[in-house]
Amino acid sequence: MIQRISEIDWSYSQGQLLSIAGLLFWLWLIWPTDEFKVLVKDKQKQTQVLIAAIALNSLWLINASLVQGIHVHFLGLVVLMLMYGWRMATVIAILPVLFFSTFIFKQPFEFGIYGLLAIALPLFLCFTVYSQIFKYLPHHFLVYIFCGAFINAFLSIVFHIISWATWLWLTTDYDWAFLSDNYLLLIPLLGFPEALLNGMSVTLLVVYRPQWLYDYSDKTYFKD
Numbered sequence: 001m002i003q004r005i006s007e008i009d010w011s012y013s014q015g016q017l018l019s020i021a022g023l024l025f026w027l028w029l030i031w032p033t034d035e036f037k038v039l040v041k042d043k044q045k046q047t048q049v050l051i052a053a054i055a056l057n058s059l060w061l062i063n064a065s066l067v068q069g070i071h072v073h074f075l076g077l078v079v080l081m082l083m084y085g086w087r088m089a090t091v092i093a094i095l096p097v098l099f100f101s102t103f104i105f106k107q108p109f110e111f112g113i114y115g116l117l118a119i120a121l122p123l124f125l126c127f128t129v130y131s132q133i134f135k136y137l138p139h140h141f142l143v144y145i146f147c148g149a150f151i152n153a154f155l156s157i158v159f160h161i162i163s164w165a166t167w168l169w170l171t172t173d174y175d176w177a178f179l180s181d182n183y184l185l186l187i188p189l190l191g192f193p194e195a196l197l198n199g200m201s202v203t204l205l206v207v208y209r210p211q212w213l214y215d216y217s218d219k220t221y222f223k224d
Helices: 002-006 014-030 033-041 043-061 077-084 086-092 094-103 108-136 141-171 176-182 184-208
Strands: 064-067 070-072
Touching: 014 086, 014 108, 033 043, 033 086, 043 077, 043 086, 043 094, 077 086, 077 108, 077 141, 077 184, 086 094, 086 108, 094 108, 108 141, 141 176, 141 184, 176 184
Parallel strands: none
Antiparallel strands: 064 070
């Protein structure tokens, strides 16, 4: 543990500081004021959020480092979004990003850009997809699980890997051919397990703990 801490690079660049400022600005824009008011008054909810953050952090630690800057891990963002809403999910996921940047990247000041490309952008895009699903598709629990959770979770990996690959292409010596062969190629391999993980988790919540889901209602999805 001491050796791992000693390997952490605490230096920072202007670009890293700008990315942190960008992440903080995004959090300020989307800050879930109403959800936090409810959270402050509900101790059971606080415990639930803490457990969710620890579980997500543990999931991210199941990581495979391919080469410098390229890390492969599941996200688990869609189930978090469906439990707390995309704004609160973004805030909760900050802890895993900070932990991941510090102890996996070993560059704490990378948490700004990784936070933007690993949680902020994927969650916002997944929320956009989810809102269109709710708007245009039938309100049926199978649609909620398969489209809202399963397919959306697959897309979360797509959003993250493509955005992070683009960032590496722009800021490192990796060319696009190398990233395509060694990183983008992993989208199907990661996408389907990610979809299954989120889809199964949401299915269990629908069956056993529907009250834990942010906007789920049996009246909406189980119509006669």
